[in-house]
Amino acid sequence: MSLPKRILKETERLRNEKDTGIKATIHGDNLRYFDVEINGPEGSPYEGGVFELELFLPEDYPMSPPKVRFLTKIYHPNIDRLGRICLDILKNNWSPALQIRTVLLSIQALLGAPNPDDPLANDVAQKWKEDENAAKATARQWTKEYAKKVSDQKEEA
Amino acid sequence: MMSDEEYFSDGSDGTFQDDSMRFDDVEEEDQYLEDTRFDKPVKKAYEVDFKVHSDQQIRSGQQAQFEEISNILGLDIGQAALLLRHFKWQKEKLIEQYMDNPDSINKAVGIRPEAHEDTKITKVKDFVCDICCDDGDSMETFALPCGHRYCVECYRHYLTQKIKEEGESARIQCMGDKCTMAFDASDVQAVVDDDTFTRYKTLLDRTYVDDRESLRWCPAPNCIYAIECGVRQKQLNQVVPTVLCDCGYQFCFGCGLADHLPCPCSLVKKWLKKCEDDSETANWISAHTKECPICVSTIEKNGGCNHMTCRKCRHEFCWVCMGPWSEHGTSWYNCNRFEEKSGIDARDTQAKSRASLERYLHYYNRYANHEQSAKLDKELYTKTEKKMTQLQSTSGMSWIEVQYLDNASKVLQQCRQTLKWTYAFAFYLEKNNLTHIFEDNQKDLEMAVEQLSELFEKPVDQLANLKVEMMDKTAYVSSRRIMLLEDTAKGLAEDRWKFNVELV
Numbered sequence A: 001m002s003l004p005k006r007i008l009k010e011t012e013r014l015r016n017e018k019d020t021g022i023k024a025t026i027h028g029d030n031l032r033y034f035d036v037e038i039n040g041p042e043g044s045p046y047e048g049g050v051f052e053l054e055l056f057l058p059e060d061y062p063m064s065p066p067k068v069r070f071l072t073k074i075y076h077p078n079i080d081r082l083g084r085i086c087l088d089i090l091k092n093n094w095s096p097a098l099q100i101r102t103v104l105l106s107i108q109a110l111l112g113a114p115n116p117d118d119p120l121a122n123d124v125a126q127k128w129k130e131d132e133n134a135a136k137a138t139a140r141q142w143t144k145e146y147a148k149k150v151s152d153q154k155e156e157a
Numbered sequence B: 001m002m003s004d005e006e007y008f009s010d011g012s013d014g015t016f017q018d019d020s021m022r023f024d025d026v027e028e029e030d031q032y033l034e035d036t037r038f039d040k041p042v043k044k045a046y047e048v049d050f051k052v053h054s055d056q057q058i059r060s061g062q063q064a065q066f067e068e069i070s071n072i073l074g075l076d077i078g079q080a081a082l083l084l085r086h087f088k089w090q091k092e093k094l095i096e097q098y099m100d101n102p103d104s105i106n107k108a109v110g111i112r113p114e115a116h117e118d119t120k121i122t123k124v125k126d127f128v129c130d131i132c133c134d135d136g137d138s139m140e141t142f143a144l145p146c147g148h149r150y151c152v153e154c155y156r157h158y159l160t161q162k163i164k165e166e167g168e169s170a171r172i173q174c175m176g177d178k179c180t181m182a183f184d185a186s187d188v189q190a191v192v193d194d195d196t197f198t199r200y201k202t203l204l205d206r207t208y209v210d211d212r213e214s215l216r217w218c219p220a221p222n223c224i225y226a227i228e229c230g231v232r233q234k235q236l237n238q239v240v241p242t243v244l245c246d247c248g249y250q251f252c253f254g255c256g257l258a259d260h261l262p263c264p265c266s267l268v269k270k271w272l273k274k275c276e277d278d279s280e281t282a283n284w285i286s287a288h289t290k291e292c293p294i295c296v297s298t299i300e301k302n303g304g305c306n307h308m309t310c311r312k313c314r315h316e317f318c319w320v321c322m323g324p325w326s327e328h329g330t331s332w333y334n335c336n337r338f339e340e341k342s343g344i345d346a347r348d349t350q351a352k353s354r355a356s357l358e359r360y361l362h363y364y365n366r367y368a369n370h371e372q373s374a375k376l377d378k379e380l381y382t383k384t385e386k387k388m389t390q391l392q393s394t395s396g397m398s399w400i401e402v403q404y405l406d407n408a409s410k411v412l413q414q415c416r417q418t419l420k421w422t423y424a425f426a427f428y429l430e431k432n433n434l435t436h437i438f439e440d441n442q443k444d445l446e447m448a449v450e451q452l453s454e455l456f457e458k459p460v461d462q463l464a465n466l467k468v469e470m471m472d473k474t475a476y477v478s479s480r481r482i483m484l485l486e487d488t489a490k491g492l493a494e495d496r497w498k499f500n501v502e503l504v
């Protein structure tokens, strides 16, 4: 089955993406599967970290949202241990007018502004609410430990 | 005053009298239901007013309300529909708030009354669809008044998925990111195919009935009717609103379960939960075989009748309490009544829990037995029916002449259903001097039912001669049921019954 024009265009556009701290490249020969890297936003506990994610475009994309998951371990109230992300535009508030690029920017924004009131990882959210400074320290420590820009890190894990 | 005849008329005129415009939304719905005229004989205490609506009537009922709002607020029908659905059909509240602040409501609902010229399907020069990235001057495009224009193909795909896969109807929004502009029926119709639009309308009807406390779909499989009834959730401890759909299914309007008179919904829920939790303990009861209390030979139950006669020793006994049948039908009859003896002097917890299990089993036994008997009665009737057809041809009795059997069977089923629930009712009933009347009524109905049930077990060649007796018994059984239901319903309405649990 040939790839829809829309996906080709987006892929093209992502190739030229610069200065936003997001990167998505096609994984092998599956043109619907992307390796993603997101830089932790400045001023957040994730600053300095490079987070790896996987992104898959389902058959009826863009009518259905892409499936995205963190591969790098991350301490965040809206991201669970399996790397699943609680983000409205990936569920109910998905609009076909959104793109891979906008999705990744939203995820980056989520790193900058965690929302412990709509948690996916309950234990983390609890900590975040009880002692925000301590929670942020843990997030910083995890970032240092797991989100370093080492190209062979994934194989290691 | 608005009567619902106007709402649910076939929409031929769609006009409303002006004096119906009152501005208290709380009263509104109650009001138009109380005004409804039902041409029925005098109501029994356990009967409630209700009305059966076809899907056509449900649809024209909505249409009439759209037209009314459209006229009052000067909006088109589609916009009026979106507003009404947003306000869950609370017309007075809608009108009041809309007159106060139309802009904020338009925004919340996703309509733009001042601009609806742009919504048509058009071709646009040099258009590129941002969703599929296709282009071409011949491409058809579509946009809601917000102007988020994409190709019709993409909108069709989007709407079809929303409707057919996600089951959405009343709140479908523009494809644009964060745009809340809403699709009305004509927008949807302009884009999707006929099949999807039919589905869409069905879904809309469904939300309409679901959104209104005074409406409920008939739960019978494949039934297309909805029932309208004025009994509210908060009244369910005083009344058991039992309705009869045109499809023949009798059910409770309050909870949607099959007819459970005389038991209030909350007790039904408790009882079913209890039965589920205790099902293992109680399982042995529903077994089909028991032993004769005298000679211990195995006895199998065939029909619904509980008057058993042992094939071996001819001992007659009651299947339910295993006591001698000779005591049943006399003043000694106490098969339905649980004697609270062991509970009183039970001191240790084990004895107490045994006593409470015994008490539960007493009621559950009889409850389950009537359920089982109803099934057996029905099976027996199916067999009898076949034989009646033979009898018809051999004895020359007409189809009309054998209808008394059909009627007797239906009454029997209904009474077993009622009896079944009297035991759940009794389980939660606190004993006092008023409960004796209830227990007597229960006993009388049960005895009459067993006698009628017994007639069904007679050989087919005798059935023709039993016609008069059977008809008399049927009438009597019916009257006993009415007696019992009248008493229990009045008791509920007057708050006369004391239950050993909270009715929540």
Ligand SMILES: [Zn+2]
Residues within 6 Å of the ligand: B144, B146, B147, B148, B174, B175, B176, B179, B180, B181
């Ligand atoms: Zn829009």
Ligand SMILES: [Zn+2]
Residues within 6 Å of the ligand: B129, B130, B131, B132, B133, B134, B150, B151, B152, B153, B154, B155
């Ligand atoms: Zn398109």
Ligand SMILES: [Zn+2]
Residues within 6 Å of the ligand: B218, B219, B220, B223, B224, B225, B245, B246, B247, B248, B249
């Ligand atoms: Zn029905």
Ligand SMILES: [Zn+2]
Residues within 6 Å of the ligand: B252, B253, B254, B255, B256, B257, B260, B264, B265, B268
């Ligand atoms: Zn009910």
Ligand SMILES: [Zn+2]
Residues within 6 Å of the ligand: B292, B293, B294, B295, B296, B297, B310, B311, B312, B313, B314, B315
């Ligand atoms: Zn025997």
